Amino acid sequence: xxxxxxxxxxxxxxxxxCEVTFGISVTxxxxxxxAGLGIALLRLSSRRILSSAAWIYVWIxxxxxxxxxxxxxYYAMPMTGLRLDPWTAGILTLSLNSSAYFSEIxxxxxxxxxxxxxxxxxxxxxxxxxxLRRIVIxxxxxxxxxxxxxQAITLLKNSSLVSIIAxxxxxxxxxxxxxxxxxxxxxxxxxxxxxxIMTSLLQIAQTSLERRLSYYTVK
Amino acid sequence: xxxxxxxxxSKTFGSHPVLRNVSLDIEEGQVVAIIGPxxxxxxxxxxxxxxxERHSTGEILIDGTPIGGNQRKRDLIRLRxxxxxxxxxxxxxxxxxxxxxxxxxxxxxxxxxxxxARQQAEALLKQVGLADHAAKYPGQLSGGQQQxxxxxxxxxxxxxxxxxxxxxxxxxxxxxxxxxRVMESLAADGMTMLVVTHEMGFARKVADxxxxxxxxxxxxxxxxxxxxxxxxxxxxxxxxxxxxxS
Numbered sequence: 001x002x003x004x005x006x007x008x009x010x011x012x013x014x015x016x017x018c019e020v021t022f023g024i025s026v027t028x029x030x031x032x033x034x035a036g037l038g039i040a041l042l043r044l045s046s047r048r049i050l051s052s053a054a055w056i057y058v059w060i061x062x063x064x065x066x067x068x069x070x071x072x073x074y075y076a077m078p079m080t081g082l083r084l085d086p087w088t089a090g091i092l093t094l095s096l097n098s099s100a101y102f103s104e105i106x107x108x109x110x111x112x113x114x115x116x117x118x119x120x121x122x123x124x125x126x127x128x129x130x131x132l133r134r135i136v137i138x139x140x141x142x143x144x145x146x147x148x149x150x151q152a153i154t155l156l157k158n159s160s161l162v163s164i165i166a167x168x169x170x171x172x173x174x175x176x177x178x179x180x181x182x183x184x185x186x187x188x189x190x191x192x193x194x195x196x197i198m199t200s201l202l203q204i205a206q207t208s209l210e211r212r213l214s215y216y217t218v219k
Numbered sequence: 220x221x222x223x224x225x226x227x228x229s230k231t232f233g234s235h236p237v238l239r240n241v242s243l244d245i246e247e248g249q250v251v252a253i254i255g256p257x258x259x260x261x262x263x264x265x266x267x268x269x270x271x272e273r274h275s276t277g278e279i280l281i282d283g284t285p286i287g288g289n290q291r292k293r294d295l296i297r298l299r300x301x302x303x304x305x306x307x308x309x310x311x312x313x314x315x316x317x318x319x320x321x322x323x324x325x326x327x328x329x330x331x332x333x334x335x336a337r338q339q340a341e342a343l344l345k346q347v348g349l350a351d352h353a354a355k356y357p358g359q360l361s362g363g364q365q366q367x368x369x370x371x372x373x374x375x376x377x378x379x380x381x382x383x384x385x386x387x388x389x390x391x392x393x394x395x396x397x398x399x400r401v402m403e404s405l406a407a408d409g410m411t412m413l414v415v416t417h418e419m420g421f422a423r424k425v426a427d428x429x430x431x432x433x434x435x436x437x438x439x440x441x442x443x444x445x446x447x448x449x450x451x452x453x454x455x456x457x458x459x460x461x462x463x464x465s
Binding site: 114116117119120123124125130134135138139 | 269271292293296300304310311312323324373
């Protein structure tokens, strides 16, 4: 039988841990969004060296396990003299990892904009940065949104891996509770529900943003 | 003084020549219609004026200043601002309202204060007959209305010359006239215009000069009356007999 009283007793601790998970995820999301856009622009650059460098970055990051990347940054970096605390290592790894995925999402969204839109901007006399800021980015938002939120959800779930390097996130807290109480089912049930609530928030944000960006389809 | 001069301009796409030694002068206040069969290089010629396409050899001068080549990016951008362009497919920005589309250039590029840019944009939309549609998004406008917004958008930059790249070709027949009327009144106001068009009626009525292009070359250049009634070149006669009989 499920011990409901147990769940009530431990829920404040798990809720507290949600703050850590959410904090790490949102911080990584912010960093990786900016980095992802930068990498996408490098990928689209007409300079071969820049686009190749971006391609190689995406190739390596997407082609190796996140867990391995986390170990590389947390355990192998100290060999180079740079020792990161678990929080920094966790956020850095998640940011680097997601930026590769985001860059591909942004690249395809940017490429989906009809050339006429950017030509109109160039013809009106906008420079490259003005065209990017005023035309390309706003027009990419809509096509990028669904895969972007999908990747943000993955990022939030992947953040559970930082529990391995002792960041007191939701997953790590759950593990430490059931390792002393042995109530694995109760703890994991609660933990699963809490993850679901957090990812649902992202999904709700997607729906409302999609509605706000629906100027295209107005006819 | 010519506002736009082409001097021996050539352009190749790979090994395929699209413009061959084109020389042409457009004087201030003139309306020049460029006609000819598709693939003649008309649009490419127009797109070279503001360097949406780079010409391979020769020189293009805007108001006496060469454009393109190894020009500094900043100078190229500044020179482009003096040239307005209207596209076949309108290319309005779908995330901005009609008013937003017209204000965008002045506000972002010229740094005109928003209140002033808004007033000017409203006046321009009124000029093209769309005062009541300022708040609508491109997706809510008909093709003819979108193209008129696009004309207002280009005019908002106060260009020295306007380029029209088959501005009515993508429109339903009943919307062609409303766009041509706006172009006609611009011409009457003395705007310098370079118009690539299939509308022979417009070329004949509004243009000061007609240029026939074929195979990347200027075949004939004449006043419209002469051109349409008594063309000099065999190639022009062949083209005219084909388009006028259809």
